[in-house]
Amino acid sequence: MFLGFTIGFLVALGIILKTFIVVPERSKVIKERLGKFDQVLGAGFHFLIPFVDRAAYRQEVREQVIGVPSQSCITRDNIQVDVDGFVYLKVTDARKASYGIGNYITASVNLAQTTMRSEIGKLTLDETFTERDAINENIVNEIDKASAPWGIKMIRYEIMNIDPSRRVVDTMEKQMEAERQKRADITISSGEKEAKINLSEGEKIQAINLSEGEKQRRINESNGTAGEIRTLATASAEAVSLVANAINGPGGRQAVQAQLVEQFIDEFGRIVSKSNVSVVPNELANIQGFFQGMGEVSQKIPTSSNEKK
Known part of the structure; x- marks a missing residue:
């Protein structure tokens, strides 16, 4: 019971x-x-x-995050890479999600993998690292078109890792090292070039300044010499003019002749005192005529002075 x-x-x-x-x-x-x-x-x-x-x-009906397992893809330049990511989707029609497909999660993951392989195959290895946003957008658009009858909405797709093979990584590292060394060499050579240009410009400016200074010094010296010559010439001209005026004056000629005779005697005496050879000029061969000429000159000088008075 x-x-x-x-x-x-x-x-x-x-x-x-x-x-x-x-x-x-x-x-x-x-x-x-x-x-x-x-x-x-x-x-x-x-x-x-x-x-x-x-x-x-x-x-x-909340947004779901589904991991896409890593898979091997071949890039356009025939390099194998392993790519994985995440799919963000949301059920928008529960009836279609229930009757339109047996398991929309598995279907979305498989569709994401095939679409990702297709998109990676269109790009080179370098482009896969720089065009992630474009790859994600293309994958979302393709999956969204295919999943419309399933009653789900593909929100976004994010590539998490792109892993080339070890051999490719080693090659890329060597390439990057060579590129860094190239940039360093270019930087050093550019610096040396700039230094040489600056040095040559400095030497050029220095040479120009020195030449300008030398030019100005010579101009100044020539101007000074020219001024000195003009001054001496003017003084000489004035002295000659004064002498000429004195000679042309009364008794001037006789005074000049007496001065010349006096200088002649002085010079002759110095020559005779310094020389071991006895030299008698022809003009002094007749001593009597010489002294007579001197007497006449002496007599004419006072006479000219008296006439002036």
Whole structure:
């Protein structure tokens, strides 16, 4: 009796539990009636007819993040790389997600992998590192087109890692090292070039300044010499003019002749005193005529002075 009561109680409890369902806010439930789609149950409390209605599918309507496993791809320049990433999607139609495809998560991952292989094959290795945003956008567009009948929306796709083989990595490192060394050599050579240019410009300016200074010094010296010569010439001209005026004056000629005779005698005396050879000029051969000439000159000088008075 007690066993039968217990069994009846459990059956009744099971029937009661199947008469209602609570759907959380983040989910949607597909209700079938007699094995056929009836409606989509939103968040809240819902009654079911026992043995007639049933909750066939429960779909998550929040945005989901699904990891895409790493796979090998061949770039346009025939380099093998391993690429993985994440798919961000959301169920927009619970009925299509339940009846349009058996497992939309697996289908999305497989579609993402095939699309990623296709997009990587269009690019070179260098472009795969610089064109990530374009790759992600193309993958999202392709998956979104294919997944429209599934009732899901592809939000975005993110490539996480692009890993070339070890041999390719070593080659890239050598290439980058060579490129860095090249840039360093170019920088050093450019610096040396600039230094030589600056040095030559400095030497050029120095040479120009020195030449300008030398030119100005010579101009100044020539101007000074010219001024000195003009001054001496002017003084000489004035002296000659004064001498000429004195000679042309009364008794001037006789004074000049007396001065010349006096200078001649002085010079002759110095020559004779310094020389071991006795030299007698022809003009002094007749000593008497010489002294007579001197006497006449001496007599004429006072006479000219008296005439002036």
